[in-house]
Amino acid sequence: MAIQNAREISERVLPLAALSVLLLFAILLLSIIRASIFGEVEPEKHIYFEIVFLLLLAVVGELTVNYLKQPSVMILMILGMLMSASFLNLGFGFLSSLPLPFQIPSTPPDILRMEGIIHVFAQLGAVILLFKVGLHNKIERIFAMDNLVVATAGVILPFAAGYLYAISTGGNFAYSMFLGAALTATSVGVTVAILKEFNMLEERFAQIIIGAAVIDDVLGLLVLSFVINISAGAASLMPLITTFVSATVFLVGSVLAGKYFIAYLDRKEMSPRRFLLALAFMLMYAYLAEFIQLSAIVGAFIAGVILNQSRHIKELEEKTYGLEMLFMPIFFISLGMLVDVNALATYAFPIIILTVLAIATKIIACGAAGLWAKLKAKEALMVGIGMAPRGEVALIVASIGLSTKVLSVSEYSIISAMALLTTFVVPPVLNALIKKKG
């Protein structure tokens, strides 16, 4: 979809961009007029506006890809950031302070505050993304020794570094353990989306990233369970054993149960009923994974890997296209919307240190393990970078810390900013490395 020449830009891109802006403007105007005349827009009607707005943002993102030559994932995240509550507040505050001939309100209109449905759609977007990645993966390739080594290295070093950093800056024991746990997390959604965009999912280093990320999620869960237990003052090993057993039961059980499902699914041609069942299968695995505290995306990925053995794989791929198109861009936009511009400014120094620490430890540990697995130097580096995003997994760890009062609000803000920054840094770096490579 690269732009060929200037004529094509004026013919194809500009009219569409103009149309998008016009449409956005028209909706916005109508909404504001309506809201000011009739009061608030009812929540049910709000929903269409939200989805339309997000889809048009996704289109704008697609257009910008042509100009900026950056992965659409990153552009969507940046667009999301521009839509975040903290950024909108700043922007409207600034605009209202300008000496303009008309008065701009100092807070953004409610209709611009994307809430409610967006989180559900974002979750479904991540689930469908990993499901479709799973569809192209074989089970043997995930639980390989190389992946286990990369994942283990990528858990031990960041945990140790996070713990030592916190202790050395005067943090107490519980806080230090939580910081270590937050640094072990890996959120592979963004990395996978970029590798998919560049058609690199079949390369060996990409396979190592995906496999290691799944194992990392299990290891990270064990670490979190251990940390919660320790920081609560208990010394029992039981919760750790429970967590390990339930993760194992899920992983082994889901593969076994999956065999029966495939046998049923492949008995006849694809039908609406079979498609509904495949969707239910994917979502149930996501649910079960969340249920035992793994991430939903790991469950969806496992469901995809199981359906990889179905003869209906091509149809499943095609028929989920609309779902992917609707939900996936919203996932990346929502990641951007989580950014809190105020926290970034207030705690700039610790956030930068922690982010550098988070990225460096994953690059060193996973990169070294990648070299051990006989990857080329640049591929090992890409494994390290690819495993660096902490994303929503670290956000979950931080929110548990906040709710159990182990973390203060400022510590929570710092950790969640690190989680998002490590995610934001990955797309441009991975993009540059891939372009250099090929």
Added chain:
Amino acid sequence: MAIQNAREISERVLPLAALSVLLLFAILLLSIIRASIFGEVEPEKHIYFEIVFLLLLAVVGELTVNYLKQPSVMILMILGMLMSASFLNLGFGFLSSLPLPFQIPSTPPDILRMEGIIHVFAQLGAVILLFKVGLHNKIERIFAMDNLVVATAGVILPFAAGYLYAISTGGNFAYSMFLGAALTATSVGVTVAILKEFNMLEERFAQIIIGAAVIDDVLGLLVLSFVINISAGAASLMPLITTFVSATVFLVGSVLAGKYFIAYLDRKEMSPRRFLLALAFMLMYAYLAEFIQLSAIVGAFIAGVILNQSRHIKELEEKTYGLEMLFMPIFFISLGMLVDVNALATYAFPIIILTVLAIATKIIACGAAGLWAKLKAKEALMVGIGMAPRGEVALIVASIGLSTKVLSVSEYSIISAMALLTTFVVPPVLNALIKKKG
């Protein structure tokens, strides 16, 4: 998909039914165990469960179609009714009163109370259904004289009957006007889904139903605007004129704007960006229609009719398959879940009278208009029946009446029960007529 013989039932249907029940049971069990041990399931995780549960209900519905030989729409609505809060309360109350060896709680577990996401998905289901119906319709065929006559007749007679019935039973003027307005509404989703299931959407009588339903929505809107105005004691014609003008601007403007959109869409091959834009187009029309108080489904239908002229129509049809599969069954299940069993029992007599009146007036008025349009007697009857469901449109009218205090809670309950019963009666009757016909 009809069952050929007993062997096929045992080979194909029974294992799947067993599997579905097992899955449902396993999730339920896990959830209840978890909820009782760890407290409430977090809302985000709840979502996966809800969707899985609803999808499995849809599969159970599909299976039952084979046994009962009834439209799947109706079966989904009945399954939804069994899941409604009022029915679950009754059911658990009854079970807990039985002298069983173990204690069953007297209220259903929270996890069975489908809330939140289901309404959004249901709305999107109706929107996508009417969008896809629109894709197979031409604009000229909607604003035809026959349809106008059917719609007008189907507005005048039910309004007059509702008004006179209310006055004659001692209702005040405002209440009588509202009852008339509630009886004019038509909710065509269920009818259209049944006609689609029987591949009858291209028949002339089906085209009349669809076209008349769109016009009916505009007329119903005018009636509602008039009634709200009159019952508030104002005598100004302005709101009526505003409503008429905005509906006209929307219908004409959307067709004109659509031409530019088609021109853009058809310039190049289908791409992710173009697909995103088509989705945004559909949802924006739904939004704009809701915005000016028409129903979202009319907007989505108009969007579909416009895209009927695109050369990408086949791809749009295929690529929205996943969305239709995910959202549409949830729409019909949610209709069932709106049923309030207690209200049905308490106000059985007025509800039955009103429902009979609602169905009879549409059959007489629209049927007569159908005969005038030279349809065969049975086809004219099907037009009358097809226009009878009041569904969510009358629910909206009733809820406005309730919020403006024109309707009491009991009057609201009676009208909303009528809205749902007229919708429930249609599938079996239409089904019987179609089977007799062919």
